[in-house]
Amino acid sequence: MRSKLKLIERFSGPKASVYSILEETAVGISSELMFDRFIKRYRKDFEVELLDIARRLHSLGNKTGCLDVFFKMDEGLEVDDMVCALYDVPDKHLRLFCIRPSEQMVIIGDGGPKTTRTWQEDAQLTKSVGDMMQVSQILRAKMNNRDTWVSTSGLYLEGDLYISKT
Amino acid sequence: MGFHIWVIPGRGFVHFKNLSKMAKAKHIDDFEAAYHDDSIDSLMAGVTPEQQEETDVKMLLASKIYKAMKGKGWTQTRFAEEANQHMSVISKWLSGTHNFTVETLLNIQRLLGIRLMDIEGPDTSVMFIKLSITSSTISAEGDIHKWIYENGGMAASGIEVRKESYKVVS
Secondary structure (H helix, E strand, O other): OOEEEEEOOOOOOOOOEEEEEEEEEEOOOEEEEHHHHHHHHHHHHHHHHHHHHHHHHHHHHHHHOOOHHHEEOOOOOOOOOOEEEEOOOOOOOEEEEEEEEEOOEEEEEEEEEOOOOOHHHOHHHHHHHHHHHHHHHHHHHHHHOOOEEEOOOOOOEEEOOEEEOO | OOOOEEEEOOOEEEEHHHHHHHHHHHHHHHHHHOEOOOHHHHHHOOOOHHHHHHHHHHHHHHHHHHHHHHHOOOOHHHHHHHHOOOHHHHHHHHOOOOOOOHHHHHHHHHHHOOOOOOOOOOOOOOOOOOEEOOOOOOOOHHHHHHHHHHOOOOOOOOEEEEOOEEEEOO
16 A cells, blocks of 8 residues: 655644655545544544644644644654654543654654553554554655655655655 | 557557556556545634634643743753642643643743733733814815824724814714
């Protein structure tokens, strides 16, 4: 299944760019962002939390940038994988996993309600973190090879944004 | 080896290898062009400007506190000690999700030496005043607008003409 980083213009602004991963769902027919899937899966039961997440993503892009304090850092298993989660609203536990390359950029993925002490105890959360760790690994390799780079403004990823071409 | 040539109506002959590259490029283009999901727009349609403003303010407050904390060279641990709070409370304050009370904001202001509530600043809201002008030099409505502009006012409306003078009533 092919996938690619895609800028979400609805959330992005002068302070930060918000990306998600566009995945092909049927060859040449349909594709979907990981974040679209997150919305569809939880909109019925967690609409208030989803709206709060959407508002905060818009604020990150347009008002504040992606300060580290807005995220739970070090959610991934590798030291430098940049995998984190948007800070949970107190008493709400819908967790959205992300990759945060800098204060001016965040890649949002998928997630789910955190009802266990650690994400490793929940199948959906484990998959979401695993996906983000994989994206991070590919992105870091591409950046090391200079196939992908950060724009001079610091706001955008440029070059090869494909995560998987096959 | 035979000739690998394809014929495309209107485009002449294309070598097989080039055609393969073209097909691959088209395939990737289709992948992106096939994105028509409106989940994000549909979700954001449920956000009112007032709700977005509330979130913006919460996050800007957290950002200002965080930057002031860093400006003082404090870690979150030091901030927690100075504020006599648990680390988890500081994390919430800085998360952009916290509903601050006035008391908490005042404490943070004192600790970090910053202003988070500007309640003594100038009132920049529109002021409506009523005044009567009697003048021998004002002879037309345009003169009244000019006079208001020259005296620092922005606009006049509801101008009533009374005999040989104009009266601005709002």
